[in-house]
Amino acid sequence: MANIDHGDVRTSVQLEDPLLSVNETNRRTAFNGFKVYKRRWYVLSLLSFAGFMNYANWNTWDPIEKSAKLVYRWDNADIALLENWGLITLLVGTTALTWLMDHKGLRFSVILAITMMMVGAGLRCITFEPKVARVLVNLGQILNGFAGVIPMTGAPVLSVTWFPSNQRRTATAIITTSQFIGFATSFLIGPGIVHEPPKIPIGPPHQLINSDNKLTVINPNFSHSILENSELNSDFNIIFANSKNNSDPLQIESLKREISLLLWLEFGACILLFVLIVAYFPSRPPTPPSAASTTLRTDFKLGMLKCIKSRNFWLITMVFSLNPGFMISYLSVLSVDLENAGVHQSTSGWVGFFATLGGATGGLLFARITDMRGGGMKQLLLIASVISTAAFYIFTMVTKGFFPQYISIIYITVIISVVCSDGMVPILFEVGAELMYPVSEDVVVGLMLVIQNLLAMIILLVMMIPHWCWLVRLDSFGGICILYSFDGPRS
DSSP: OEEEEETTEEEEEOOOOTTSOHHHHHHHHHHTTOOOOTTHHHHHHHHHHHHHHHHHHHTSSGGGHHHHHHHHTOOHHHHHHHHHHHHHHHHHHHHHHHHHHHHHHHHHHHHHHHHHHHHHHHHTTSOOOHHHHHHHHHHHHHHHHHHTHHHHHHHHHHHHHHSOGGGHHHHHHHHHHHHHHHHHHHHHHHHHHSOOOOOEEOOOGGGEEEETTEEEEEETTEEEEEEEEEEEOTTSSOEEEEOTTOOOHHHHHHHHHHHHHHHHHHHHHHHHHHHHHHHSOOSSOSSOSSSGGGSOOOOHHHHHHHHHHOHHHHHHHHHHIIIIIHHHHHGGGHHHHHHHTTOOHHHHHHHHHHHHHHHHHHHHHHHHHHHHHSOOHHHHHHHHHHHHHHHHHHHHHHHTTSSOOOHHHHHHHHHHHHHHHHTTHHHHHHHHHHHHTTSOHHHHHHHHHHHHHHHHHHHHHHTTSTTTHHHHTTHHHHHHHHHHHOOOOOO
């Protein structure tokens, strides 16, 4: 037994050896009046599936942006807004939804979240009429964004409610990394179902008039129009282009069918998940798995104030925001940098897929290591931060043309950076929860996410300013310095 002092709350808990086998842990928890249920893995899988679908729905449009622009008559600003709703809704809705989870419990909150996801996914399937679809798709993204708060902030809540201490970081990692896997799968499924519009041969160079740095085409086969992203072929005889002004009816109808199939598949998955969660998803087990799950949590408002006043909370939140937090947000605009470097849309999708899948693997691996060792989190986080920052800086040099733009270098640097940065996320959530105990885990994680997204929005906006991106991409060095000087929990 050990007495642990947490300010105005003092508890006595039975410390569990993280190196114990699962059977031994179950025996000891049963002896101490606690019980571990096998059904905890089913409950965990449902919340993980919710996180998976939320991120897949959020990132529907970026991997198929060229096709979506052609069908819906969108431009880059429309695609960017659809991606940004994830950040905006998290900033606006986290406090209210975290309060709701504290007062209504996991079951009510998760059912509300999957309902919003299901309705949002359904709205996108109604029409392809550009003006109406713009409103419905944006509304769907907003609902999906609000729904995403629950799986993110609920991960540590479910892990402490259903799992013993030597499985808690692993449980949090499974839920967290399922979101990354959903994000990665969207890069694979989107371009796999929806093909990229072909580049159109528009005639020899003497038929082009260069005006205001754009190419005006005079060709008997096409109407007089401005074509974007034009380029010469290797023989400099024919120019190809992609354009949202291409009005080939057969091409557009084909793309509509493919996009419709993608949207209905995502809608169907949300319906299935809704049925499963309504059928069985209890807020907590009949008997708690450990002493930590029985401790009375600090009041919501007092918990928020305690976090805001805590120096250690701000330090760990800045570490989260400046390294893994930035990378999570940056992945949503990864295709922009890759497109500027001349990388094909389908290739960009594969880079995003393997990078995010690697990040999910890193999260599970790092969490399991810390669960088994019972310590060494700071050292692991520090090593991961240094490797992630170095790899991302090399990637930046490649995309800006300072290094040869080999696709192999792009794959390697992006994957390494994401594996190390995303692998830190579940550990940082658990560190934050340990630091602020007995403040409720959803309050701690929710506040960390709000601060991270505020900084991410600022960083991504600054990156749009020419020549400033170099300064912004060095932000991870600040996270490394903070982490090095941080003196948090050793377990």
